[in-house]
Every structure is written in C-alpha cells, then in structure tokens.
Amino acid sequence: MRRHILSILLENEPGALSRVAGLFSARGYNIESLAVAPTQDPSMSRMTLVTWGSEEVIEQITKQLNKLVEVVKLIDLSEGSHIERELLLLKVKVATANQREEVKRLVDIFRGRIIDVGDATYTIELTGACDKMDAFLKAVEASLIIEVVRSGVSGIGRGQKSLYL
Amino acid sequence: MNDATSQPETMTGAEILVNSLVQEGVDIVFGYPGGSVLHIYDAMFKQKQIRHILVRHEQAAVHAADGYARASGRTGVVLVTSGPGVTNTITGIATAYMDSIPLVIITGQVPTSLIGNDAFQEVDSVGISRPCVKHNFLVNDVKKLAETIKKAFYLAASGRPGPVLVDIPKDVTAHRSVFEYPGNIEIRSYKPILNGHPGQIRKAVDLLLSAKRPMIYTGGGVVLGNGSKELVELTKLFGYPITQTLMGLGSYPATDPQFMGMLGMHGTYEANMAMHECDVLLAIGARFDDRVTGDVKTFCPQAKIIHVDIDPSSISKNVRVDIPIVGTVDRVLQDMIKAVQESDRKPDVEALAAWWKQIEAWRATKCLRYDRKSPLIKPQFVIEKLYELTQGDAYITSDVGQHQMFVAQFYKFTKPRRWINSGGLGTMGFGMPSAMGVKLAFPNETVVCITGDASIQMCIQELSTCKQFDLPLKIVNLNNGYMGMVRQWQEMFYDKRYSHTYLEALPDFVKLTESYGHIGMLIEKPGDVENALREALALQNRLVFLDFKIDPSENVYPMVAAGKGQHEMILSPYQEERELA
Numbered sequence: 158m159r160r161h162i163l164s165i166l167l168e169n170e171p172g173a174l175s176r177v178a179g180l181f182s183a184r185g186y187n188i189e190s191l192a193v194a195p196t197q198d199p200s201m202s203r204m205t206l207v208t209w210g211s212e213e214v215i216e217q218i219t220k221q222l223n224k225l226v227e228v229v230k231l232i233d234l235s236e237g238s239h240i241e242r243e244l245l246l247l248k249v250k251v252a253t254a255n256q257r258e259e260v261k262r263l264v265d266i267f268r269g270r271i272i273d274v275g276d277a278t279y280t281i282e283l284t285g286a287c288d289k290m291d292a293f294l295k296a297v298e299a300s301l302i303i304e305v306v307r308s309g310v311s312g313i314g315r316g317q318k319s320l321y322l
Numbered sequence: 323m324n325d326a327t328s329q330p331e332t333m334t335g336a337e338i339l340v341n342s343l344v345q346e347g348v349d350i351v352f353g354y355p356g357g358s359v360l361h362i363y364d365a366m367f368k369q370k371q372i373r374h375i376l377v378r379h380e381q382a383a384v385h386a387a388d389g390y391a392r393a394s395g396r397t398g399v400v401l402v403t404s405g406p407g408v409t410n411t412i413t414g415i416a417t418a419y420m421d422s423i424p425l426v427i428i429t430g431q432v433p434t435s436l437i438g439n440d441a442f443q444e445v446d447s448v449g450i451s452r453p454c455v456k457h458n459f460l461v462n463d464v465k466k467l468a469e470t471i472k473k474a475f476y477l478a479a480s481g482r483p484g485p486v487l488v489d490i491p492k493d494v495t496a497h498r499s500v501f502e503y504p505g506n507i508e509i510r511s512y513k514p515i516l517n518g519h520p521g522q523i524r525k526a527v528d529l530l531l532s533a534k535r536p537m538i539y540t541g542g543g544v545v546l547g548n549g550s551k552e553l554v555e556l557t558k559l560f561g562y563p564i565t566q567t568l569m570g571l572g573s574y575p576a577t578d579p580q581f582m583g584m585l586g587m588h589g590t591y592e593a594n595m596a597m598h599e600c601d602v603l604l605a606i607g608a609r610f611d612d613r614v615t616g617d618v619k620t621f622c623p624q625a626k627i628i629h630v631d632i633d634p635s636s637i638s639k640n641v642r643v644d645i646p647i648v649g650t651v652d653r654v655l656q657d658m659i660k661a662v663q664e665s666d667r668k669p670d671v672e673a674l675a676a677w678w679k680q681i682e683a684w685r686a687t688k689c690l691r692y693d694r695k696s697p698l699i700k701p702q703f704v705i706e707k708l709y710e711l712t713q714g715d716a717y718i719t720s721d722v723g724q725h726q727m728f729v730a731q732f733y734k735f736t737k738p739r740r741w742i743n744s745g746g747l748g749t750m751g752f753g754m755p756s757a758m759g760v761k762l763a764f765p766n767e768t769v770v771c772i773t774g775d776a777s778i779q780m781c782i783q784e785l786s787t788c789k790q791f792d793l794p795l796k797i798v799n800l801n802n803g804y805m806g807m808v809r810q811w812q813e814m815f816y817d818k819r820y821s822h823t824y825l826e827a828l829p830d831f832v833k834l835t836e837s838y839g840h841i842g843m844l845i846e847k848p849g850d851v852e853n854a855l856r857e858a859l860a861l862q863n864r865l866v867f868l869d870f871k872i873d874p875s876e877n878v879y880p881m882v883a884a885g886k887g888q889h890e891m892i893l894s895p896y897q898e899e900r901e902l903a
Contacts, residue, residue, distance in 0.1 A: 220635035229511040
C-alpha cells in the first residue's frame with residue numbers, strides 16, 4: 158500500500174467529475190483528496206487525485222480512469238520526481254496576547270501568512286506539501302483551531318516531465 | 323425558399339434525431355412512447371424508413387434491442403420516455419453493459435427549463451444510468467444533437483462495445499436547426515487500440531509453441547469482435563484443446579474434437595481439469611470472471627498466461643497475466659497465425675499426445691451423463707432433442723438459471739451469434755424479449771427461447787408484442803415449478819430449506835399463451851418430447867409455447883461450489899451410482 162498522486166487531463170464537461178468520483182465509489186477505491194479546475198485550454202480540466210492502494214489496485218485505477226471517455230490523459234506523478242502543493246486556510250482563536258504571540262511564531266516557522274485578523278481570531282494561509290500541513294496542524298494547539306480548510310493536493314512533474322495534449 | 327438570401331432549411335430536433343438514425347442505417351427501433359418523447363414519436367409517424375416495435379414494458383425494449391445486436395452484430399436502438407420510462411430500462415442497460423453489447427438508448431427528458439425541479443416524470447437519467455453505460459450524454463442544445471448521435475453510435479460499437487444513453491429534453495426536440503450529419507467523428511479522449519504489440523505477439527507464440535500442456539480459453543470477446551474464423555484457424559494450427567465461457571460458445575464449433583465444452587462453475591470436468599493442469603494458457607476475449615475461475619488462488623496454478631483483450635482494464639484485473647496483448651481479436655489472431663506459420667518451432671508432438679491422452683481420460687468420466695430412463699422428462703433430454711431437430715442451427719436465447727446451463731452444456735453451437743443469453747448480469751426475463759429482437763433481425767430463421775417457469779414470468783407481457791408484430795418464436799419452458807438454480811443451492815448448501823423458491827401459483831401457461839392469441843402445448847411425458855418439438859418447429863408462422871413439465875429434482879452438474887477451486891467439482895450423483903455399479 159502506497160500513496161499515489163494521479164494527474165488527470167479531463168474534458169471540461171458537466172458530469173465528468175461525477176464519472177471519476179462514481180468510479181472510485183463503485184469499485185471501492187480510496188480517494189484521499191481531489192482537486193480540479195480548468196486549464197489554459199478552457200475545454201480541459203486538470204485534476205489531481207491522491208489515492209492509495211497496492212500496485213495491482215493502482216494499476217486497475219489508472220486503467221479504469223483511462224477507460225472513461227472523458228479522461229484525455231493521465232500520469233502517476235508519484236512514479237517520478239514531482240512537486241506537490243496544498244493550500245491550507247486555518248482559523249484559530251487568539252484570545253490572549255500570549256496566544257497571538259505563539260500562533261505568530263508558528264506561522265513564521267512554517268512560512269505561512271496571517272491573512273485576516275479579527276477581534277479574537279487569526280486566519281492563516283499556508284502552502285506546501287501535504288506532510289507540511291499535517292505537521293503544522295499538529296503544532297498548533299488543538300483547542301485553538303476553529304476551522305480547517307484544505308484544498309487537496311495539486312501536483313506537477315519536475316523538469317521536462319509534463320502532462321499536456 | 324426562392325429568395326437567394328433565404329436561410330437554409332431547418333428541422334425540429336425530433337426530425338434531426340430520426341434523420342440521424344436513418345444516416346446510421348437503423349432499420350428498427352424498440353420503444354414505448356410517453357410525454358417527453360411525443361415530438362419524436364410524431365416524427366417517427368411521418369417517416370417510412372425506420373420500423374418501430376412497440377413493446378409492453380421498457381425493460382423488454384432494451385432486451386429486444388440487445389438480442390437484435392447480439393445476433394446481427396449491429397447496434398440496437400431503444401427509444402423511451404423520461405422518468406419511469408428510463409428507470410424501467412436500467413435492468414436492460416446493465417445487462418447489455420455487463421456483456422459489452424452495442425446499444426444506443428434514446429431517452430426523453432423534461433424540458434430544460436424544468437430539469438432539476440422534480441418535474442412530472444423527471445429522473446436524473448444520466449446520473450441513474452452512469453454506472454451501467456459505456457458513456458452517456460444530455461443534449462441541451464439542438465445544434466449539438468446530430469453530432470451527439472454520431473458520437474453515441476461510434477462509442478457504442480467501437481473498442482469494447484457497450485450501451486450509450488442519449489438524454490434529450492422535450493424542448494430540444496421541438497427547437498429547430500439545420501441538419502448536418504457529421505461524416506466522421508474524432509474524440510480526442512477516446513482512441514481504442516486496434517493492433518496488438520508485435521513483440522508481445524511473438525513472445526506469446528514462442529511460449530505457446532514451447533507448451534507441454536497448452537490450453538485455449540476464449541470468451542464473448544471473440545463473438546463480439548467477429549474473430550471466430552481466426553480462432554478456428556489458430557486452434558487448428560496448434561492442435562491444442564479449447565474451452566469456452568458461457569458467452570464464448572459458438573465461436574468455435576462444439577462438434578469439433580478439440581472442443582472441450584464450457585468451463586467454469588458448470589463447465590465440463592475435462593475443461594476444468596485441463597485448465598487446472600495446463601502449463602500455458604491462451605485467454606482470448608475473456609475476462610476471468612468469478613464464475614470461470616472459482617477461487618482465484620488455485621486458478622491455473624501451473625500456467626503461464628497470455629491474455630488477448632480489447633480492454634486494457636480487463637487484463638490482470640482478477641488474475642495476473644504474463645503476456646498481455648491489447649488489440650482487436652481478429653487482428654491479433656491474424657498476427658498470431660502469421661507468427662506461428664513463420665516460426666521455426668513446431669508444437670511439441672510428443673508432449674501434446676500425452677496431454678490429449680490425459681484429456682481423454684478426463685473425458686471418460688462422461689460428466690454430463692444423466693438418467694435417460696427416467697419416467698419424468700429430463701431437461702437435458704429436451705435440449706438434446708431440440709439440438710437434433712434443429713441440427714444446431716437455430717438461434718437460441720435463454721433466461722437465467724438451470725435451463726440456461728443445460729443449453730450451454732447440451733446444445734452444440736457451431737456458429738457465433740446463435741447463443742443469446744445474459745451472462746454477466748444474469749437477468750431473468752431476458753429470454754423472450756431478446757428472442758423478439760433476434761427474430762426481427764432474422765425473420766426467416768428459427769428462433770427458440772429456452773426458459774423456465776420463474777424467468778418467463780418476468781417479461782411474460784411481451785407475448786402481446788409478439789402477437790402485434792407477428793413474431794413466431796418457439797418458447798421452450800422447462801417447467802419444474804421452482805426457481806431451479808436457487809433451489810439447487812438450497813438443496814446443496816442450505817440443508818434443503820427451500821426458502822421461497824417454490825412457485826405455488828403458476829399460471830396455466832397453455833391457456834395464458836392462448837389468451838394472447840398464440841398456441842400453447844403441454845408436454846408431460848418423455849415420449850412426447852420429440853413430437854411436440856417437431857410439431858412446434860413445423861408451425862413456422864405461429865408462436866408456440868411449449869410447457870414441458872420436467873423432473874423438479876434435477877440439478878446441474880458438474881458444479882464448482884462458490885469459492886472452491888476449479889478442480890474441486892461436485893459430480894452428478896447419478897454418475898457416481900453408475901461408477902459403483
């Protein structure tokens with residue numbers, strides 16, 4: 158069992174996303190996260206799907222995805238060197254000067270940014286790979302956390318390795 | 323239109339649809355009208371090229387189109403209304419999907435302005451059909467209609483075939499547009515692979531020629547891919563034994579000595595044993611279904627496996643294979659034949675002789691033996707007689723259960739596309755409507771639906787369609803008063819607790835058939851079987867329903883119990899008695 162990041166070019170059509178999601182639920186595959194938005198070509202979307210499974214399962218997943226008529230192309234980013242990024246938006250309680258200080262310090266360490274300040278809240282923005290988000294969330298005192306919003310992973314291959322039509 | 327600046331002539335969406343079907347060469351549509359398709363039915367009324375067959379339930383429309391497609395190799399077409407019209411088709415669509423049958427299902431939808439409003443007879447047709455279609459479309463603009471129909475037919479029939487649903491809102495069928503039917507269609511995200519990889523083919527042929535105990539195992543893909551001729555040629559060239567799945571029967575002549583019978587749960591002893599002992603397995607257009615493999619952990623334990631399939635996702639799905647070859651079955655087999663002819667190697671004659679000797683020993687168990695002296699009609703006997711009388715040349719459809727297995731075991735199919743049954747989904751109710759489709763595709767051929775007293779009642783209403791459109795089917799009802807296959811499992815695995823498998827209130831099928839305007843016959847003695855069949859087959863212009871009262875205790879043997887290995891077969895107790903005697 159290993160984590161895989163699948164990068165998919167998909168026709169930007171209504172229902173295409175539900176076909177991908179439906180495939181995973183119908184065949185009992187796991188989805189850890191899924192991020193999708195149109196590309197520079199508005200007729201196509203780019204999807205990054207994080208899943209895990211044995212080699213056999215991942216092979217079936219990629220074959221079944223390729224079989225969907227609306228899937229134009231796909232690669233398994235985790236087979237080569239790649240970059241993965243995720244956006245985290247986090248709202249925390251900061252009632253005391255001490256808490257404000259502590260949160261500010263953590264945000265600096267993780268190279269995040271405080272993007273909104275309320276009467277007793279900070280809203281923090283952080284980007285990075287998945288494990289950095291996990292580490293940050295672990296470092297922040299749990300009782301301070303009000304909201305966690307994660308975008309899901311987006312990925313891209315390093316260097317020459319590209320996914321395009 | 324005498325003005326040079328006038329607009330080009332337009333048509334309604336309904337007319338565009340009908341004209342598109344004509345462009346696709348559609349001659350028959352199976353359907354049922356309703357509110358959302360009234361414009362389409364009006365356009366159908368005004369034309370002469372396409373015949374519409376009005377069924378009595380939408381499920382039957384899909385099964386009929388399916389039977390038409392399986393027998394003729396052409397794409398079957400269905401037209402139904404929104405809401406319940408669509409939901410009734412789902413069983414039929416799923417049936418076709420599981421067996422990879424090319425269908426285009428046109429469904430009406432509520433007007434675009436009402437979609438999502440829970441309107442009268444609204445259902446999310448694209449959503450509800452999504453898991454059981456190859457692809458589907460919602461057409462929200464009349465300008466896209468012709469192109470979508472073109473795509474639907476292309477997708478349905480190419481690559482691994484399957485059903486494609488096109489959902490058309492009522493207002494789209496009323497809107498007008500210029501009709502231009504695209505000549506060719508390119509779908510950038512859909513490019514089926516046609517030719518097998520030459521290196522893989524060479525490797526496969528080398529492996530096959532080095533085999534000591536080779537086995538060929540083929541499925542429905544050979545039938546669908548029209549690869550029967552090539553399969554026979556290659557099998558003859560090798561001289562290897564061949565077995566087929568339920569869906570593969572007919573693509574290799576069952577009368578040929580190299581044919582080992584069907585394999586799998588109710589396959590022959592020799593086929594399953596040879597699978598278990600073989601050292602090289604050539605699988606063609608088959609998908610290692612659980613009814614074939616039994617327990618995958620003990621499936622073909624000694625074999626190197628070559629798998630030829632059009633669908634990459636079929637390869638190594640259930641069983642790891644050593645040499646995958648993706649391509650159309652006819653092209654790959656042609657390439658393999660050439661590679662065998664060009665190879666310096668020849669099949670190992672000595673090893674092969676020993677292998678055939680072993681196979682003959684397995685054959686000697688005569689695993690399909692049954693009690694021919696029984697005072698009750700044996701279902702196997704009915705099928706054997708039917709086979710003799712039709713010389714194996716009839717189109718046979720079936721429902722699902724014991725009778726289906728008896729046909730697979732006892733009717734020796736010698737041509738592809740003659741054996742029409744629901745293999746993957748196992749849909750009771752498939753038999754009669756699919757036979758209607760076959761008969762419409764081949765009006766001059768004998769079409770027999772072999773069914774049981776439980777299955778036939780699932781679409782019995784189609785006797786009415788058969789009357790209206792004059793479809794002289796022969797219906798062979800193997801009536802044991804039970805859901806036979808379920809009863810068999812209850813007898814064998816549930817201590818004979820026959821929970822809800824006895825149909826205590828069966829109709830008088832003869833009277834029922836007669837009330838629909840057909841001929842019914844009741845046959846209760848083994849001695850009357852042959853004459854009844856003869857008489858029914860001679861009545862070429864009438865539908866005849868033959869109600870055979872058969873031995874209710876008969877079971878299908880051999881049997882690989884669920885979860886067991888393919889070599890662990892339960893054999894007929896009748897045979898065991900013989901061996902003891």
